[in-house]
Amino acid sequence: MDVRVQGTVAPDPFLSAAALLETEYELSRPVDVQIRENPDERTWAAHYEDRHVLNISRQAATSVMARELALHEFAHMARYEQRHASHIQSTEEALFLALAGKSVERRKLSHCYQIANHMKDIYADDITLDLAPATKLIDFFAAKLADALADRPAEDDRPDSRLETPGADPEITAVNAAFALGLVERHGLVDRSHRLYDLAGAAAADAPAVDLSGFKERFKSLGDEPSESEYRKALVDVTRAYATAE
Incomplete structure (x- = not known):
């Protein structure tokens, strides 16, 4: 390499x-x-x-976190070269299929792209977690969710954000928490006493329109080797679930 x-x-x-x-x-x-x-x-x-x-x-x-971040991105490269469905599916195509005919807020549309990235991240992290210890990644998730919860923006001042960034919109913070739980449960990394669950519960309380458990299961249960149509359907479904939640 x-x-x-x-x-x-x-x-x-x-x-x-x-x-x-x-x-x-x-x-x-x-x-x-x-x-x-x-x-x-x-x-x-x-x-x-x-x-x-x-x-x-x-x-x-x-x-x-430099080594872990690099390994994660190298895993994305490996998935791309494998032509894995998650890494060749057009996000724009899936969002068009999911949201055609619907009126969606700009911030929610931005969040839909982030959710699509989470779907790819699941498959990259299936590789990274098979190769390296998960301790730093789990601590990273917990720290960033804690930062987001501690730095809640005002109702009219909600910047778009990724899991890596504090001050997240409460709704995407709840999805980020679901992603973190889905990933750790997918690989059996922590038990229910871990602080991630308390943080996720607080995030869910801030965003009652977001079904945290439902999104967690969507991330957790993604098939290892989906066909292109299976993956497209999963991405369309999760996008629609988020964009239309009220």
């Missing part, structure tokens, strides 16, 4: 993540790691005919 780190950061976390991935998977394309200066810019993977690109902020690249 050819990993090329572009920027003045230590390459060790990225090389370590690549070595972990290579114990079970191969990437046929090289990976360019591009360091971004904006600390608020999320980590994401991009795919091209001749390479993959891991975009990551300098803050994330030098954090204690």
